[in-house]
Amino acid sequence: MPDRGFRNDMKSLSIVCSLCTWNGLYKDYEEHLKTSHPNPICEFCEEQFDSTIRLEEHKQKECTKITVPCALKEYGCLDSVYRVQLQEHYLSDIHQKTIVNFIRRLMSKGTNEQYERASGMDVDIGQGASSSITTTTNENISTQMQEVYDDMQYLSNDGTFIWKITNFHEKMMDAQYERQTWIDSPPFYSSSNGYKMRARLYLNGDGNARHTHMSLFFVLMRGRNDAILKFPFNYKVTFCLYDQTPDQRHIIDSFRPDIRSSSFQRPRSEMNIASGIPKFFPLSMIQQEGNPYVRDDTMFIKIMIDFGEMPKTLLPYALSLNPGLPTNVQQYIIKQEIERRAQPQTLEQHLTTNQ
Incomplete structure (x- = not known):
């Protein structure tokens, strides 16, 4: 991870604007973008955007006037x-x-x-x-x-996926320099005949979370069997950033889809608009030397679709299970834990009834 000296060096680094002939220091680049390019225009199709990040996303994924190999x-x-x-x-x-x-x-x-x-x-x-x-x-x-x-x-077809992000340092620098502001996980599926989806990570943040948090989003993709699936997609999505030490202080956050949003309707193009958690994890923590979430320049994020309304209090336990266990074994262990936790409540209710 970059230390304080390295970040200071970055601020004094010379940089050339990709949208005009401006050149200057990296620390002044963001202000230049705000003042000179508040609504940048795609040079291929002339569509206007509200930020350079949105323009870059458009050019890489959406613009119909760009030729692709x-x-x-x-x-x-x-x-x-x-x-x-x-x-x-x-x-x-x-x-x-x-x-x-x-x-x-x-x-x-x-x-x-x-x-x-x-x-x-x-x-x-x-x-x-x-x-x-x-x-x-x-x-x-x-x-x-x-x-x-x-x-x-097919990398996963049970609604869960562990995303291994390698070369973290390089990818973070790409995000900071706006060469590649986000990265996408490989697609995965809810079942062999189910929903197709992926995760999207803005390492240097997106929107209001830019430069302060990592932003983590869920993307519903067009699948082969969408015609017989039920929409809007209405299942809770949970993200887990793994602590790679024995402490297992994983970062866990969830959100439930807004069924009125176009992000969760049946996809009509390759991918719907990403939606999720803009302020997933503070950059100040991920940039600390020796933090437990990046080891050997690698980070692990688990994406889990909850089809069974798992209690929120049980999530830390479920995500602490050995990921190497088969899914059906993990589900059985979780079921046992639910029953174990329910026993004291059942006993208390029984005693109250008999008083």
């Missing part, structure tokens, strides 16, 4: 297209040939069954290329391959 660039698909044209690009012959090769490489590490699925798709592509219904066939192939790829990417 294909996700399989390193596997040979070298096309760059507008974001709005990605779906069309995914159905092109060059992309489908690349994705077959990509899945073959993934399957080489998987099971024979998975490999057979990929090989079958390869055959379908060959047939589709010579068919009079190429477009329909290609769409089906693309859908099947996306499902295979999604299946292999």
